[in-house]
Amino acid sequence: MEDSVNKPYAFEEEEHLDLKQEILRYLRYWPWFVLSLVIALISAYLYVRFSPRIYQTYSKIKILDKSDGLELPTAAFIFKRSNINLENETEILTSYIMMDRVVRELNLNTSFYEEGTVRTTQQESLPFEFEQLIHPDSILKSSSYKLKIKNKGLEIISGDDEATVSFDGFSTYSKLHELPFEVDLRAEGSKSDMIGKTFIITFRPIENVALSLKSAISVEPIGKQSDLLKISTKGESKALSENIVNTLMEVFDNDGINDRQLISKRTLDFIDDRFVYLAEELDSIESGRQDFKQRNNLVDIKVDAELGLEQRTKSEEEAFQIESQLALSRLLKQSLTENTESDLLPANIGINNGGINELIANYNTAVLNRDKFLNSGGANNPIVKQAIAEIEDLKANINRSLNNYVNQLETSSQQLENRNQRFSGKVAQIPEKEKLLRAIDRQQHIKESLYLLLLQKREEAAINLAITEPSIKIVEHALTGNAPISPKSRIVYLGAFVGGLLVPFGLLYLIFLLDTKLHSKEDVTKINPKVPVIGEIPDMKKDKGFVFDDPNARSVLAESFRILSSNVNYILPAEDDGKGKVIYCTSTIKGEGKTYVSINLSLALSSINKKVLLVGADLRNPQIHVHIEEGKDTPGLSNYLHDDSFNWKEMLVSGFEQHPRHRILLSGTIPPNPAHLLTNGRFTKLIEEAKEEFDYIIVDTAPTILVTDTMLISQLADATVYIARADFTEKNLLKFSKDLSESGKLKNMAYVINSVGASKSYGYSYNYGYNYGYGNS
Structure with missing residues (x-):
């Protein structure tokens, strides 16, 4: 029952907060806040005064899209998205390989610092001649050397073993030493400005420097739909940071260019190697073609085919003429055998033999003379008998001439037949030779086409090698802000001011939170609101x-x-009883x-x-x-x-x-x-x-x-x-x-x-505690 009665009051206690009372509660301890603010502001001043100045350097680059070619401006081309993967480019930019190249390019594993009265600041380089004797790859562990410039010379202290090397002049060339570097101030016009200064030279392994640089370089895209990347870094030296960013862009660009040039170089090497084999193959094919033509007595398949057909036709015509002469000769011979004495022989029937035609003409003349003498002189006339004898002689001569002519024609016919067979064989072999020659020509054409193609590709690769386009477009070279990003005095002082207030406030809040004592009327009314104060x-x-x-x-x-x-x-x-x-x-x-x-x-x-x-x-x-x-x-x-x-x-x-x-x-x-x-x-x-x-x-x-x-x-x-x-x-x-x-x-x-309003007991010498001496009754 008691709990149920108290709950509303507990709720009321949580709901109502007297802000003025809470503020006054903290303001009672205003000296704490003042002291905390003073300490915080003094600390902020010392921090701003003695902290190294850190500047931010940034640059912007555009990644060029290598997939863009001479395409027609279609809708797909106009509205297409870039094929560039900025995440991949970012990983390449911040890769260890890139950082290693930057470190080697700028010799970043050797660092320079100027030691001041309050703080030590990093320098891009020393303000005098410096020559590094040790190779960067031979630096296996970190080491440092402190260079003090004094009135009469130099003093170099090794940071590893505190060994000191002194030089009378302002140059380390004046005597032998085992230092990994040489310095020379003799060429400087005003050495008096250098006297009293101390420089620190540090050497670190390339791997450590590259890893540190990898963590210091930040690459991020500018916008979601942009192909631009922002490269930024932080450092004490503006010039060194700008050199690092500019060198990184150059190394990244050259890396892309070298990749594409490497493809062109390999293409040229491949084509040059193929040219040797193609030249040998072409020579072999041309020699084989020459041998084939020589073996087959070919000049040109088409011409040879036409010539063969022409010779065959001509030979067939000659054979036809001979056959015609044979037929005419046999007919004439048959007529000569069957004819009577008074029969005349046909003349000019087409025999191409002038002797036979002359004999036939003489024979017909003799027959006509005989018949004329026979009609006038009779059969026993000597002139008739002489004419008959002449006819017989001519007939015998004709017969002999015809036999000789026939034999001659038969021999010529046999020769023509043999030649026709030889011509027919040549014409029949033309398709096969044409096939073989065409195969040879095809191989030669293929090799020549390949040779020309490779020659064209070689020229293209040579052109690409000579005019390789860059990988990036530099939108902004490395820029460094004039104001340092750290320490930011306004933020530091504001933070000190806020911290100076929050620290005592937090302590007081913790004290109040852990405080179980009552302090005012409100503490009593929260616990027992029914009883008045x-x-x-x-x-x-x-x-x-x-x-x-x-x-x-x-x-x-x-x-x-x-x-x-x-x-x-x-x-x-209110009782008025007088008591x-x-x-x-x-x-x-x-x-x-x-x-x-x-x-x-x-x-x-x-x-x-x-x-x-x-x-x-x-x-x-x-x-x-x-x-x-x-x-x-x-x-x-x-x-x-x-x-x-x-x-x-x-x-x-x-x-x-x-x-x-x-x-x-x-x-x-x-x-x-x-x-x-x-x-x-x-x-x-x-x-x-x-x-x-x-x-x-x-x-x-x-x-x-x-x-x-x-x-x-x-x-x-x-x-x-x-x-x-x-x-x-x-x-x-x-x-x-x-x-x-x-x-x-x-x-x-x-x-x-x-x-x-008391902050402690008001002075009575009472001991705090419950058991203060009362005995139980």
Whole structure:
């Protein structure tokens, strides 16, 4: 039930935050903030003053798209996206190979620094002649040398073994040494400017420098749809950073150019090698073609074919003519055999033999003469007989001539037939020879075409090698900003200012977070909002007065207790019975100031002409006697409670001269059984009697969490003032008082916050703790 009642208040506690109160809470510690700000700003000044100046260098390049050729401006061409993979180009740019080439190109494994009074700054190069004797690849470990320029010469100190080498002049060439470099200041015009300066020369392995450079170079695209890349780096030396970026772009461009030139070189080498084989193959094919023509007596297949057909046709015509002559000769011979004496032979029948044609003409003439002589002279006429004899002779001559002619024609016919067969064989072999020659020509044509193609490709490769286009277009060469990016004074000072505020704020926040003490009225109302807070007593130092002994005082202490006395009247029950009011003053533990509040509350009420009785009911650890210079064993309440014959009125003391209506009943001798005495009925009797004579009875009771004394007599109080001390009382102890109020064990309870504004205990020599000497009753 109690939990359910408290939850709304807990919720209300979380929901409401008094910002002004929180700000004032931190402002109480303003010296901390001032001190922290001063320290932070001084530290920022020293950091800005002595930190090395770091500058940012950047450049921009455009990656050229090698896939773009002489294409028609089609829609696909116009709206196509670039084929460049910027991530691949970025990886190549930041690869170890590129960094290694840059390091070697600029000899970055040798670094130079100038040592100043405050800081050491990196230099691009030394301001005098420097010659490195050691090869970069022979540097296997890091080493450094300190070069001091003095009035009379040079002094070089090795960083490895602290070995010192001195030179009388301003040159290391003056004597033999084992240093990995030579320096010479003799050529410098004003060596006086160099005197007193110290330079540091460091050597590092190429691998280490390349890896460091790889981590220092940043490459990123400019926009999502852009082919531009931004290359940036940071360094102390502007010139060195710009050289690094420019060299990286040059190395990257040359790498792409060399890749394409390597392709062209390999193409040329391949073509040159093929030319040797092709030349040999072409020579072999041409020699074979020549041999083939010579073996086959070929000049040209077409011409040879036409000539062969022509010869064959002519030979066939000759054979036809011979056959015709043979036929005519045989017919003539047959006519000669079958003819009678009076028959004439046919003349001019086509025989191409002039002798036979002449004999035939003579024969026909002789036959005509015979017939003429026969008609005129008769058969026995000698002239007729002579003509007949002549005819027979001519006939015999014709027959012999025809036989010879036939034999001649037959021989010619046989020769023509043989020649025709030879011509036919030649013509029949022409397709095969043409096929073989065509195969030879085809091989020759293929090799010639390949030779010409390779020759063309060789010229193209030679042209590409001579005019290889670059890999990148440099949009901006390396540029370095005038203002350093580190340290940025504005940001450093702003950070110092913010940090100077946040550090004490964080510490205070942590302190407040871990702080379990209550400090103000708000802390009480958050835990127990049902019980009112009727007074806040400020922290008063000893030198400002501790007790309200002057009724006319106008001090802060006096006014705070006057306010408290006024507020107490509001919580007292409104009973007009003429009797005095009983007010208990108690607390949770010792040291919270209940005796202090009891005394001053009673004096505040007395200052308004009220009769007030202050009762010291804390029988275990009485403290009132300390403030009125009375002895600890002065008879008082304990004596009255123990001795029935003891008159308490006779033991009243007046501790304050300016408060004549104020009386005090001290605690008396410390008894062994306070709880028994308080419950024997005499304390009730005392209260009842005191109410008849006094307007207010202020009872200083024992702490509630330690003993039960207060709860045993709590029913006699008209109001209970519960004291909590700022910066002293634990917040969780208020929960105990809350339980006492809600359970009714303490009547009409109200809180008073003591030592408000205190940063520590106000000076009482009380020991903090729960077990402060009370014994259990």
